[in-house]
Amino acid sequence: MMDQDRWMELKAWTSDPLLEPVDDGVLARLYDGSSILLRPVHPGDKMRIEEGLSSLSPQSIYYRFGRQLRRLTDRDLTYFTEVDQDQHIAWGAVDPDDPAEAGLGIARMIRESRDSQRAEIALTVIDSYHGLGLGTMLLATLHALAKKCNIETLRACVMRENHAVVAWFQRLGARPVEMDCQVILDWDLADSACRTDSAQRLMELSRQIQRLPSVHAYWRR
Numbered sequence: 001m002m003d004q005d006r007w008m009e010l011k012a013w014t015s016d017p018l019l020e021p022v023d024d025g026v027l028a029r030l031y032d033g034s035s036i037l038l039r040p041v042h043p044g045d046k047m048r049i050e051e052g053l054s055s056l057s058p059q060s061i062y063y064r065f066g067r068q069l070r071r072l073t074d075r076d077l078t079y080f081t082e083v084d085q086d087q088h089i090a091w092g093a094v095d096p097d098d099p100a101e102a103g104l105g106i107a108r109m110i111r112e113s114r115d116s117q118r119a120e121i122a123l124t125v126i127d128s129y130h131g132l133g134l135g136t137m138l139l140a141t142l143h144a145l146a147k148k149c150n151i152e153t154l155r156a157c158v159m160r161e162n163h164a165v166v167a168w169f170q171r172l173g174a175r176p177v178e179m180d181c182q183v184i185l186d187w188d189l190a191d192s193a194c195r196t197d198s199a200q201r202l203m204e205l206s207r208q209i210q211r212l213p214s215v216h217a218y219w220r221r
């Protein structure tokens with residue numbers, strides 16, 4: 001995550017992300033005014049994910065995978081990209097002006113068992129994009145899709161030292177349980193009791209995403 005002062009400065013600049021449906025996903029604006037394209041992950045994203053890994057700091061790699069990793073195996077890449085978008089849902093973010101380039105961020109949600117209403121989520125944003133609202137946008141996308149596919153609880157398994165992410169999920173209303181080197185955060189999507197600014201902002205974003213025609217089309221495909 002980026003330096004706190006820089007992040008506050010950028011966030012103050014605009015906290016009103018602009019969402020626009022496009023054929024293959026959603027165009028969104030980040031806190032610094034840059035645009036990103038959010039879209040479902042597909043098998044052609046293998047190279048993008050590999051390049052994305054090389055744009056992560058050792059700390060981000062550790063926070064995401066729980067260990068250091070130089071490259072992903074063919075098996076990992078198949079698992080990350082050849083998803084059914086039902087039991088395993090994955091969306092990613094790319095630069096709309098350069099969609100062939102490396103991925104900027106990725107989010108996945110995997111049901112715990114067939115048709116389970118609880119799904120484990122994982123989020124990754126490349127370090128040069130940290131603090132610009134992309135993680136929020138990806139999480140709002142997962143939240144919107146979860147609402148549409150009968151998932152009631154999102155579970156994040158976060159490394160204990162990853163205090164910023166643990167605190168973020170708690171601001172959203174997730175309940176933390178410490179387990180060995182991780183904090184397990186369960187976020188009940190039906191629970192609307194959480195009134196923090198973070199939760200309200202994310203819900204509003206999710207509602208907007210749920211209404212977008214491209215998300216409907218994706219869902220009904």
Ligand SMILES: CC(C)(COP(=O)(O)OP(=O)(O)OC[C@H]1O[C@@H](n2cnc3c(N)ncnc32)[C@H](O)[C@@H]1OP(=O)(O)O)[C@@H](O)C(=O)NCCC(=O)NCCS
Nearest residue numbers: 002060063122123124125130131132133134135136164198
């Ligand atoms: C976690 C991650 C995806 C967040 O992505 P991001 O684009 O930086 O997230 P955002 O800019 O949308 O910020 C998300 C929240 O983090 C908080 N945050 C961002 N930068 C911060 C900082 N430097 N210090 C404290 N909090 C910070 C923001 O306050 C925001 O919370 P809010 O909505 O309550 O204000 C990204 O940091 C990442 O990829 N980290 C490495 C992998 C990882 O930790 N994954 C999570 C476990 S699966």
